[in-house]
Amino acid sequence: MVSPRILHPNVQISDITRQFRDAASRLQPGRLIKDEHFTLFEAVSALEIGDPKMDSGVLGSDHDLEGDLDISTSASAEETIWLMDELMCREVAWHMGYPLSQTLFTSVHLERLLWPEPKQLSEARFDRVESSKPRPPSLISDIFQPFCIGLVKCCDLVLSTITNTHYYEEEDFATQIYNRPLLHDFPVSEVSTLLQKARMWLQASSLPPKLSDALKARLDLRYALLGLFESPSNSAGNITERLVGSIATIEQIESSAALGRPTSNEAFTLKIQRKLASNVPPRPMIAIERRKAFVFLRQLITDTLMALQLLNITSSDDLLVVYQTFMAQNPQPAVYVRALLQTFLTYNHAVLGKFAVRDFIWQDIQSLVRPTVSPLDRSTELGSTTAVSQSQLYSQLDHFISRCSQSFLDLFRTFCLNRCRVRRTLCHAVLEWDQLQADAEEIDILAQSVCQEKPVSYPPGEEITFSYSLSSWVYHHKLVQLRTIVHMGFELSIYAPHELAGMCWYLSFLSSTHLSHLERIGFFVSSQQHSQPSSPDGARATLRKLYRQFTWLKATEALAKALHCLLVVLQRHGQLANPKPAYASHRLRYELRMRPFMHLSVPEPISVGVAQELSSLQKNSDQAILQQASQLSQIARKAWEEVLKEKWRLSATQEAGDSTQTHSETMQYSTVEREWTRDVQSSMRASIGASIAISTLTKALQESRINAVKAEIPPIGHRDRWHSSWPVPKISI
Amino acid sequence: MEQAEATQFLESLLGKTLHVTIPDGRLFTGTFQCTDCDSNVILSNSFEYRMPSKAVEKAAIDEVTSTGQPRKADMTSRFVGLIVIPGKQITKMEVEEKRDWPASSGPSLSIRPKQ
Numbered sequence: 001m002v003s004p005r006i007l008h009p010n011v012q013i014s015d016i017t018r019q020f021r022d023a024a025s026r027l028q029p030g031r032l033i034k035d036e037h038f039t040l041f042e043a044v045s046a047l048e049i050g051d052p053k054m055d056s057g058v059l060g061s062d063h064d065l066e067g068d069l070d071i072s073t074s075a076s077a078e079e080t081i082w083l084m085d086e087l088m089c090r091e092v093a094w095h096m097g098y099p100l101s102q103t104l105f106t107s108v109h110l111e112r113l114l115w116p117e118p119k120q121l122s123e124a125r126f127d128r129v130e131s132s133k134p135r136p137p138s139l140i141s142d143i144f145q146p147f148c149i150g151l152v153k154c155c156d157l158v159l160s161t162i163t164n165t166h167y168y169e170e171e172d173f174a175t176q177i178y179n180r181p182l183l184h185d186f187p188v189s190e191v192s193t194l195l196q197k198a199r200m201w202l203q204a205s206s207l208p209p210k211l212s213d214a215l216k217a218r219l220d221l222r223y224a225l226l227g228l229f230e231s232p233s234n235s236a237g238n239i240t241e242r243l244v245g246s247i248a249t250i251e252q253i254e255s256s257a258a259l260g261r262p263t264s265n266e267a268f269t270l271k272i273q274r275k276l277a278s279n280v281p282p283r284p285m286i287a288i289e290r291r292k293a294f295v296f297l298r299q300l301i302t303d304t305l306m307a308l309q310l311l312n313i314t315s316s317d318d319l320l321v322v323y324q325t326f327m328a329q330n331p332q333p334a335v336y337v338r339a340l341l342q343t344f345l346t347y348n349h350a351v352l353g354k355f356a357v358r359d360f361i362w363q364d365i366q367s368l369v370r371p372t373v374s375p376l377d378r379s380t381e382l383g384s385t386t387a388v389s390q391s392q393l394y395s396q397l398d399h400f401i402s403r404c405s406q407s408f409l410d411l412f413r414t415f416c417l418n419r420c421r422v423r424r425t426l427c428h429a430v431l432e433w434d435q436l437q438a439d440a441e442e443i444d445i446l447a448q449s450v451c452q453e454k455p456v457s458y459p460p461g462e463e464i465t466f467s468y469s470l471s472s473w474v475y476h477h478k479l480v481q482l483r484t485i486v487h488m489g490f491e492l493s494i495y496a497p498h499e500l501a502g503m504c505w506y507l508s509f510l511s512s513t514h515l516s517h518l519e520r521i522g523f524f525v526s527s528q529q530h531s532q533p534s535s536p537d538g539a540r541a542t543l544r545k546l547y548r549q550f551t552w553l554k555a556t557e558a559l560a561k562a563l564h565c566l567l568v569v570l571q572r573h574g575q576l577a578n579p580k581p582a583y584a585s586h587r588l589r590y591e592l593r594m595r596p597f598m599h600l601s602v603p604e605p606i607s608v609g610v611a612q613e614l615s616s617l618q619k620n621s622d623q624a625i626l627q628q629a630s631q632l633s634q635i636a637r638k639a640w641e642e643v644l645k646e647k648w649r650l651s652a653t654q655e656a657g658d659s660t661q662t663h664s665e666t667m668q669y670s671t672v673e674r675e676w677t678r679d680v681q682s683s684m685r686a687s688i689g690a691s692i693a694i695s696t697l698t699k700a701l702q703e704s705r706i707n708a709v710k711a712e713i714p715p716i717g718h719r720d721r722w723h724s725s726w727p728v729p730k731i732s733i
Numbered sequence: 734m735e736q737a738e739a740t741q742f743l744e745s746l747l748g749k750t751l752h753v754t755i756p757d758g759r760l761f762t763g764t765f766q767c768t769d770c771d772s773n774v775i776l777s778n779s780f781e782y783r784m785p786s787k788a789v790e791k792a793a794i795d796e797v798t799s800t801g802q803p804r805k806a807d808m809t810s811r812f813v814g815l816i817v818i819p820g821k822q823i824t825k826m827e828v829e830e831k832r833d834w835p836a837s838s839g840p841s842l843s844i845r846p847k848q
Contacts, residue, residue, distance in 0.1 A: 013827045021737035027770040033743040034767035046817040280816030
């Protein structure tokens with residue numbers, strides 16, 4: 001053996017090339033020497049060194065790496081504009097989920113700025129060589145460099161926001177920074193100062209106004225973005241004004257983009273991937289088209305600023321509508337905005353920065369079911385029971401609320417995930433809520449005895465029972481989630497065409513169940529109001545809230561039933577038929593589709609046989625079914641009209657009589673308002689679409705031309721798909 | 734070397750840090766995980782070291798000749814994680830070991846204790 005080299009007093013390295021080869025060559029072919037914990041499964045993800053498709057470090061024909069990262073020290077104003085816009089397109093690509101190595105980290109300028117890692121902000125420079133003579137002023141060092149620093153700091157702020165919330169790596173966003181910290185340690189204020197200085201430099205320069213203005217707009221937007229990402233809510237200024245200002249700046253940038261001219265030196269190169277700490281193969285460069293990048297930026301700024309308005313919301317009900325509606329926008333808001341909305345739930349350690357989580361939940365419980373006990377008001381004597389059982393009740397109630405808090409906030413958080421994950425997460429969440437419901441029932445039973453609640457007969461004339469307030473509240477939220485799961489199944493095209501009838505039937509079943517549940521809550525709230533009219537206003541507000549839910553559910557139920565009828569008749573005549581693949585069976589498919597609902601204690605799972613019997617409407621003739629469908633679709637349309645009259649917001653309807661609503665108030669929530677209205681109107685259109693389909697089919701049936709009928713479900717995004725959550729068939733003869 | 738002995742030698746290296754050089758001059762260090770009869774090697778938590786580029790090297794030499802001060806041109810390094818180096822790519826292989834102090838009387842560290 002060659003004598004070892006000593007690296008360190010305790011470490012030596014010895015050459016074993018020959019020995020190793022010799023030993024390895026004696027192994028049987030196929031035999032592996034491996035660490036016992038190392039699996040071949042892992043080996044699959046290993047990068048093969050020397051393979052240009054796998055090894056980002058392989059040098060091409062040009063053998064020198066550094067020499068090629070030549071940064072031009074001067075650039076014309078046109079070239080600077082081009083560089084800035086190119087960077088912006090790559091920044092947008094990163095926001096959309098592409099990793100930095102394929103986007104911003106292809107820029108030779110950023111690489112020079114960030115590596116070796118600057119210890120002070122003044123070290124973040126394109127020319128790292130110390131030089132005694134002062135640098136001559138140039139667009140590159142006085143304008144483009146501060147711009148790049150501002151851009152990198154923006155990315156740092158965005159990254160911190162996203163990584164502190166719930167997101168899916170690679171699915172939503174790539175957080176890798178390849179060992180190049182994004183100027184994380186330097187305060188935003190210093191970066192802002194650099195941008196301001198750059199702007200002043202520009203003002204004093206003798207550039208033609210057109211070019212100077214174009215550069216100014218780019219610096220201004222960067223400055224605005226920096227403020228926006230730093231602390232969206234703390235920045236001064238009216239939201240509307242800020243929005244109008246930023247959008248105008250983007251327009252200006254867009255219109256001046258044509259002034260830009262590519263640089264002669266290569267400004268973006270994949271060669272940088274060779275230098276990045278990375279365990280992935282080399283990947284292509286991604287830059288989003290200019291036009292799309294501007295659309296994205298505009299949306300990003302609008303959504304971010306609009307999101308800030310949510311901080312003014314005061315009721316949990318409204319907030320849930322807002323989270324749902326805001327996130328159902330198409331296209332869905334950027335991952336940064338989705339992260340931002342999640343941070344609002346724990347903003348300054350409080351929901352929306354102002355409600356303690358317990359109060360927030362209790363307010364929601366209180367406003368829906370008005371329970372007789374309240375953890376907030378312990379001074380009231382509850383009946384004539386002992387202090388012991390009373391304190392036991394309170395401690396159980398406390399425990400319950402803290403157990404709920406995660407699940408309740410997750411309701412909101414879930415809507416901030418990407419659409420597929422929303423549904424998936426809800427499928428898990430309902431099981432949790434099912435368990436919560438069982439816990440809540442125990443407390444309800446305890447409360448019945450401690451508060452000596454008087455049972456009443458419900459439904460009137462039937463057996464006597466108790467209010468079960470807490471578990472009623474849990475059940476309500478569970479049913480909302482179950483309904484959303486089915487609706488999102490339609491939206492995400494999870495069900496095959498022949499499964500739609502069954503799912504519409506199940507949706508109508510869920511809605512009916514929910515309707516009777518709300519009726520029960522309403523009954524107990526009003527009967528309680530008679531027995532102890534302590535807060536008539538509160539009870540009235542609750543009944544109002546129940547009414548709103550009721551209208552929505554009524555509309556959903558009617559439309560689901562109408563569609564179910566329509567689809568059943570279509571299927572009887574061979575449309576949207578089951579393709580009957582060899583290994584499928586109706587039972588297996590049913591189990592698969594109903595999996596999210598099969599493990600719940602309530603509503604009780606429905607067996608395949610019962611479901612089949614109920615959903616096939618065997619005993620009814622085509623004629624009778626279609627007639628019923630026609631009536632139902634009319635009811636649905638009217639019910640959606642009713643919903644639309646209610647407006648999206650509970651508090652807004654309360655203030656409706658109040659004409660003090662200022663203009664700024666109406667401007668507020670414009671995104672939510674618009675999306676909510678569009679959603680309800682689309683549901684209305686879906687009802688009308690269903691009506692038309694039903695009458696076409698009825699006519700075909702009367703004229704015995706039903707076999708000539710063609711039915712199809714227009715795909716999402718198609719003009720004839722009225723609503724993504726409603727699979728209304730289009731029928732042609 | 735007998736087959737058993739060969740196996741024992743290779744097994745003794747598992748979990749140790751290897752330094753592997755490949756034809757283009759790059760050096761990889763990482764924890765030895767796996768090998769086969771073609772000397773294909775899998776290393777985990779690897780780093781890649783690259784010799785300074787000619788331009789950097791030249792700049793350093795120029796500086797030395799002009800100033801007379803010693804100047805270093807460092808190798809650049811980066812994390813590359815789990816890698817497989819094909820046997821035919823290996824030009825040199827070294828093992829990093831704790832140095833035995835003359836006083837230490839324990840068993841040699843180069844052979845894994847048998848289970």
